[in-house]
Amino acid sequence: MDSIWTKSADMPEFPILETELHTHVLIIGGGLTGILCAYFLQQAGVDYCLLEKNRICSGITCGTTAKITAQHGLIYGKLLQEKGAETAEQYLRANLLAVEEYRRLGSKIACEMEEKNACVYSVSDRSELEWELTALDRLGFPAKFVDCPTLPFRTEGAVCFPHQLQFHPLRFAGGLAASLNIYENSGVRRMTEHLAITEKGSVTADKIIVATHFPFINTRGVYFMKLYQERACVTAWRQAPDVDGMYIDAAPDGLSLRNYKNFLLIGGGSHRTGKTVRRTSPRRSSGVPEEYSRESAFAREFFRSRTADWGLRKLKTEAARCFPTAEFAGAWAAQDCMSLDGIPYIGPYSPSTPELFVAAGYNKWGMTGSMVSAMLLSDLVQEKENMFSELFSPKRRILTPQLAVNLLEAIKGIAKPTLRGRCSHMGCVLKWNPEEKTWECPCHGSRFGPNGAVLDNPAGKPLRKIP
Ligand SMILES: Cc1cc2nc3c(=O)[nH]c(=O)nc-3n(C[C@H](O)[C@H](O)[C@H](O)COP(=O)(O)OP(=O)(O)OC[C@H]3O[C@@H](n4cnc5c(N)ncnc54)[C@H](O)[C@@H]3O)c2cc1C
Known part of the structure; x- marks a missing residue:
């Protein structure tokens, strides 16, 4: 299930580390976060090196839908209500700066960068859109309310970032x-x-940035409690319309849309890694024509219990119903780390490790998230002030309802008796995903191939016993 990006890019190749090195800043992880950190440090004349486990951008970055926007769902109303105007305003500002930095860098690289409107639509609730617009108005951002004439299904309109x-x-x-x-x-x-320490070499460094997507050091910073992973699928379709913009449903189980060349990319089927897709409530079923919602709840539940859905089947069905003339061209899946409060963790890894840094928890908005990380961390490792350091600080308060959910999942996963194998990260019972043919951990989102090899962090070791 290679992504459209992987199939259409020749990435530069780099050597294996086979020596002992010293550098000022070591970056671990060569996804977009690590690469942007390295680029900023190089520009600043700082001595650095980057270590990547596989090939660069072979992790989550190659599975993204690659929308660069400061519009992260309907986040601003929520931030304003839960964290106040200053936090919401700073979050907006950091992400707008990230968009502008992409615009500047993208103008020098052949990367098919295009300016588009980003829109969050709703199929059922205009008031949530109005609430977000009011919040953005308070923050002084000129968002617009738009109808969605290029979408082939009925919506209540959309909040648009131009x-x-x-x-x-x-x-x-x-x-x-x-x-x-x-x-x-x-x-x-x-x-x-x-x-x-790597297999064939080692690096000593004054400062280290951990940009491995899920931070893999368990003994500091309790990221295994502060993060969980959500998996989603992306499908590519030919003969589909140009939606002329980047769209996402306000409902978490809805669709995400953008075009790339003559393909329409449709994302969806979000679910906690290691768990099947949540049941779609008829009221919230985004972009789904009405006859689907009118199926009896019993029939739907019966069908679901017989054939648990891991995202792709549901997404393909919804996409085909919304775009009946489109021709399926391919699909892939990826997952992202979800923080407790919707804001990424960027800064010192833990209070007791001031020279070890982390960037994680982008909540599926890691294009701007990784740029914000690179701007912030490149300042912090050079001991420069940065106005966003408090906002993203990983040591902020973590008492949220999501923390209780994460703890409960971990306790359930660890305590559940099994004669089969367990996750090599913290010992949770694994679940088989028949769509992707992988073993997945519902606690922290580690994934393993059928032979037990690690596919996704935080697990670092293969399975000792195949379940
Ligand atoms: C379906 C989907 C769609 C998305 N769409 C969007 C979007 O449209 N817009 C947006 O803003 N965001 C989007 N995101 C989120 C975004 O893609 C990610 O947040 C981002 O790509 C994460 O980048 P990263 O560099 O942190 O992680 P990665 O790309 O995973 O990079 C981490 C790297 O670290 C390496 N690594 C791991 N462990 C080690 C180790 N021990 N030693 C050395 N290297 C190691 C890995 O091999 C990997 O290459 C989407 C996410 C998903 C799941």
């Missing part, structure tokens, strides 16, 4: 990475605050 961007993420990252100091196939196996 002048946002879409691009080819791997062409952008590959273009930036070509001149950077990177080692590939050099995964960090063990580390301390100033030392990282």
Whole structure:
């Protein structure tokens, strides 16, 4: 299930680390976050190197839909209500700056960057859109209310951010990475605050940035409690209309849309990794024609219990109903780390490790998230002030309802008796995903191939016993 990006980009190649090195800043992880951090440090004349476990951008970055926008669903009304005007205003500002930085860098790299409107639509609730518009108005951002004439299903309208961007993420990252100091196939196996050991070499560093998507050091920062992972699918369709913009449903189980060349990319089927897709409530069923919603709840539940859905089947059905003339061209899936309060963790890894840094928890908005991380962390490792350091600080308050959900999932996963294998991360019972043919951990989102090899963090070791 390679993504359209992987199939259409030639990435630069880098050597394996086979020596002992010293550098000022070590970056671990060569996704968009790590590459942008490396680029900013190189620009600032800082001595650095980057270690990547596989090939660069072979993690979540190659599975994205690559919309670059400061519009992260309907987040501003929520931030304003839960965290106040200053936090909401700063979050908006940081992400708008990230969009502008992409615009600047993208103009120098052949990465098919295009300016588009970003829109959050609703199929059922105009009032949630109005609430968001009121919040944005209070924050002084000129969002617009629009109808969605290019969408072939009925909506209640959309909140629109003008002048946002879409691009080819791997062409952008590959273009930036070509001149950077990177080692590939050099995964960090063990580390301390100033030392990282790979299979064939090691790096000592004054400062280390962990940009491995899910932070893999368990003994600091309790990221195994502060993060969970959500998986989603993306499908590509030919003979589909140009929707002329980047769209996403306000409902978490809805669709995400953008065009790339002559393809329409339709994302959806979001679910906690290791769990099947939530039942779609008829009122919230985004973009789904009405006859689907009129199926009896019993029939739907019966069908679901017989054939648990891991995202792709549901997404393909919904997409085909919304775009009946479209021809299915391919699909892939990816997952992202979800923070407790909707704001990423960017800053010192833990209060006791001031020279170890982390960037994680982008809540599926990691294009701007990784740019914000690179701008912020490149300042912090140079001991410069940055106005967003408090907002994204990983040491902020974590008492949220999501924390209770994460703890409950972990307790259930660890306590559940099984004669079969367990996750090599913290011992949770794994679940088989028949659509992707993978073993998945509902606690923290680690994934393993049928042979037990690690596919996704935070697990670092393969399965000792195949379930
Ligand atoms: C379906 C989907 C659609 C999305 N669409 C959008 C979108 O439209 N817009 C948006 O803003 N965001 C989107 N996102 C989110 C975004 O794609 C991610 O947040 C972002 O790509 C994460 O980048 P990263 O560099 O943090 O992680 P990754 O790309 O996963 O990079 C981490 C790297 O670290 C490496 N690594 C791991 N462990 C080690 C180790 N021990 N040693 C060395 N290297 C290691 C991995 O191999 C990997 O290459 C989407 C997410 C999903 C799931």
